Amino acid sequence: MPTRRRALLVVAVLFLLALVSLGAALLVGSYAVAPSEIWAALNGGGDGMASGVILGLRLPRALAAFACGGLLALAGALMQVLLRNPLADPYVLGVSGGAAVGALFAMLFGLPLLLLHSGAFAGAMGAMLLVFGLARGDGSWTQTRLLLTGVIIAAGCGAVVALILSIAPEQTLRGMLFWLMGDLSHAATPWPALIVLGACLLATLPLARDLNMMARGDLIARSLGVSVARLRWLVYVLASLCTAMAVTTTGSVGFVGLVVPHLVRLAVGNDQRILLPAATLAGGALLVVADTLARTVIAPQQLPVGVLTALLGVPLFLYLLSRQPKGAQGGPA
Amino acid sequence: MSVLACRGLTVNIGGRDVVRNMDFTLSAGERLAILGRNGAGKTTLLHTLAGVRAPAAGVISICGTALAEQSAPQLARQRGLLLQQQNDAFPASVLETALVGRHPWLDRWSWESAADARLARQALAAVNLDGLEQRDVHTLSGGERQRLAIATLLTQAPQLALLDEPLAHLDLNHQVAVLNLLSRQAREAGLAVVMALHDINLALRHADRALLLFGDGGIEEGPVAEVMRSDTLSRLYGHPLREIADGEQRYFVPG
Numbered sequence: 001m002p003t004r005r006r007a008l009l010v011v012a013v014l015f016l017l018a019l020v021s022l023g024a025a026l027l028v029g030s031y032a033v034a035p036s037e038i039w040a041a042l043n044g045g046g047d048g049m050a051s052g053v054i055l056g057l058r059l060p061r062a063l064a065a066f067a068c069g070g071l072l073a074l075a076g077a078l079m080q081v082l083l084r085n086p087l088a089d090p091y092v093l094g095v096s097g098g099a100a101v102g103a104l105f106a107m108l109f110g111l112p113l114l115l116l117h118s119g120a121f122a123g124a125m126g127a128m129l130l131v132f133g134l135a136r137g138d139g140s141w142t143q144t145r146l147l148l149t150g151v152i153i154a155a156g157c158g159a160v161v162a163l164i165l166s167i168a169p170e171q172t173l174r175g176m177l178f179w180l181m182g183d184l185s186h187a188a189t190p191w192p193a194l195i196v197l198g199a200c201l202l203a204t205l206p207l208a209r210d211l212n213m214m215a216r217g218d219l220i221a222r223s224l225g226v227s228v229a230r231l232r233w234l235v236y237v238l239a240s241l242c243t244a245m246a247v248t249t250t251g252s253v254g255f256v257g258l259v260v261p262h263l264v265r266l267a268v269g270n271d272q273r274i275l276l277p278a279a280t281l282a283g284g285a286l287l288v289v290a291d292t293l294a295r296t297v298i299a300p301q302q303l304p305v306g307v308l309t310a311l312l313g314v315p316l317f318l319y320l321l322s323r324q325p326k327g328a329q330g331g332p333a
Numbered sequence: 334m335s336v337l338a339c340r341g342l343t344v345n346i347g348g349r350d351v352v353r354n355m356d357f358t359l360s361a362g363e364r365l366a367i368l369g370r371n372g373a374g375k376t377t378l379l380h381t382l383a384g385v386r387a388p389a390a391g392v393i394s395i396c397g398t399a400l401a402e403q404s405a406p407q408l409a410r411q412r413g414l415l416l417q418q419q420n421d422a423f424p425a426s427v428l429e430t431a432l433v434g435r436h437p438w439l440d441r442w443s444w445e446s447a448a449d450a451r452l453a454r455q456a457l458a459a460v461n462l463d464g465l466e467q468r469d470v471h472t473l474s475g476g477e478r479q480r481l482a483i484a485t486l487l488t489q490a491p492q493l494a495l496l497d498e499p500l501a502h503l504d505l506n507h508q509v510a511v512l513n514l515l516s517r518q519a520r521e522a523g524l525a526v527v528m529a530l531h532d533i534n535l536a537l538r539h540a541d542r543a544l545l546l547f548g549d550g551g552i553e554e555g556p557v558a559e560v561m562r563s564d565t566l567s568r569l570y571g572h573p574l575r576e577i578a579d580g581e582q583r584y585f586v587p588g
Contacts, residue, residue: 085422213433216421
C-alpha cells in the first residue's frame with residue numbers, strides 16, 4: 001500500500017542519487033580537479049582556474065542537464081497518464097517537432113543563440129496550441145483524437161525538419177544534427193529550466209491522486225468525483241510547457257521521457273504521488289550522468305547526449321523488465 | 334427520504350429516447366433491476382443517473398439534492414458506479430485498486446489511512462478476494478477482476494450503487510454470491526441498488542422492483558411481481574417466454 005513514509009523514502013534516496021550524479025559531473029573532465037577544490041569553489045573560495053572550470057563551465061551545464069532530464073521525465077510521466085498509454089513520451093504530441101522547426105530555422109539563417117532558443121520555444125508553443133485547438137475542435141477531446149492530432153502535427157514538423165536539413169549548407173548541418181539528437185553545449189543558463197521544473201512539479205503534486213484516478217480511465221475518475229476535463233487540460237499544458245522548456249535548453253534529447261517514468265514505475269509502482277517526484281529526480285540524474293559521459297568518453301570530442309541516454313537507458317530498462325515476475329509487466333496480459 | 338429521485342427524466346442517445354418523461358423514486362434498501370434488450374439504453378440510463386452524462390430533460394436528485402447542485406466529490410461519496418468493462422492501462426495491486434474507492438473521502442493532501450486499508454480488505458474479503466491483495470490486476474481472471482471492481486465500489490461506501498452488469502464474467506456461484514452480498518448490504522446498511530441485469534430469473538429473486546426498457550422510450554416500472562410477467566417480458570425481449578411456478582417461486586424459460 002502506498003504511504004507517505006514510503007514516498008519520502010523513495011524521494012530521499014533519489015535525491016541523494018541526484019546529488020551524487022551532480023558531484024560526479026563537477027569532478028570529471030579534461031581539467032582535473034580534486035573533491036576538496038569543488039567544495040572550496042562552491043563555498044566561494046579555491047584557486048582561480050579550478051573554480052572557474054567548476055562554477056563557470058561544469059556547474060551550469062550539470063544543472064541544465066539535471067533540469068532538462070527532470071523536465072522530460074516529468075512530462076513523459078504526465079503524458080502517459082494523459083493518454084493512458086505507457087508508451088507515450090513527451091514528444092508524441094509534436095511539441096519537440098515544433099521546437100525543432102523553430103530552432104533549425106534560426107540555425108539556417110545563422111541567428112544568435114538567444115534567437116535560437118526563442119525560436120525553439122515559439123515553435124514548441126505553436127505546436128502545442130495547434131494540437132490543442134485542433135483536438136478540441138468538436139469539444140469531445142478524446143484521447144484518441146488528441147493522440148492522432150499530435151502524431152500528425154509531429155509528422156508534419158518532421159517533414160519540415162527534413163526539408164530544412166536538405167537545403168541547409170554543409171557547415172550548419174552538423175550543429176543541426178547535434179541539436180536534433182540533443183546536445184547540452186548550447187545550454188546557456190540552467191535557471192529558466194530549473195525554475196520551470198520546480199514550478200511544474202509543485203503544480204502537479206496536489207493533483208497527483210486525481211491523476212491516479214485519471215490513469216484508471218475517464219469514467220472511473222468522473223464517477224469518483226474528479227473533474228476530468230479541467231484536469232486533462234491542465235496536465236496537457238504542464239506537460240507541454242515542461243517539454244518546450246527542455247527542448248529549448250538542450251534540443252530533443254530522446255529516451256529520457258519515455259523510459260525514466262517507465263523504469264521508475266517498474267521500481268516503485270504507478271502511484272503518481274510517488275512516481276512524479278521520483279521520475280523527475282531520476283530523469284535529472286540520468287541526464288547528468290549521460291552528459292558527463294558524453295563530454296568525457298572520447299574527449300576532447302563531445303558526443304550528443306541523446307545518444308548516451310539511449311545507450312545507458314536501453315540495457316537498464318531491459319534488465320528491469322526481465323527481473324519482473326512473469327505476468328506482472330505493464331500492458332494487457 | 335428517497336436516495337434516488339427522477340422528475341420528468343428524458344434520456345436519449347443517437348436521436349432515440351431511452352426513457353421519456355420518467356418520474357420515479359428509490360428508497361434506501363430497495364433493489365431495482367433494469368431489464369432490456371441489447372442497445373435498449375441500460376448503460377446510458379445508468380450513466381445519466383450517476384451524473385456522468387447529461388439528461389435531455391428532467392431533474393435527477395440523489396440523497397435529496399439535485400445533481401446540478403452537488404459538487405463532484407460530494408456526489409462521489411453518495412453514489413457509486415460499477416462500469417460494464419474494467420480496463421487497466423497500468424499495473425496496480427489488487428489492494429491499491431480497491432483503495433481507489435476511498436478517493437472521494439480523502440482530503441487533497443491525505444494518504445490512505447490504516448482505517449481505509451481495513452475497509453478495502455473487508456470489501457475484498459466480501460467478494461472472496463482475500464489473500465490476493467498484492468497480486469497485479471493484470472494477472473487476475475475476468476471474473477476476479479469483476480469482483481475486484483465490486484470490492485472497489487463497496488470500499489467507496491456509497492448509499493446508492495449503480496451497477497452495470499454486475500454479474501458479467503462471473504461463475505454461477507459467484508453470481509449468486511454477489512447478489513446475496515448486495516441484498517445483505519441493502520437489508521443491513523440500507524444500500525439502494527440499481528442494476529442492469531441479463532438474467533430474468535436472478536432479477537426476479539434478487540430485486541424488489543424492475544424497470545423494463547422497451548428501447549423506444551417506453552418503460553414499465555413497478556414491483557417485480559407486477560411488471561415481470563410472461564407477456565411483458567416476451568414483448569421486452571421479442572421472444573416468447575413461458576412462466577413456470579415452483580411453489581412460491583416463479584421462473585421464466587424461453588418458449
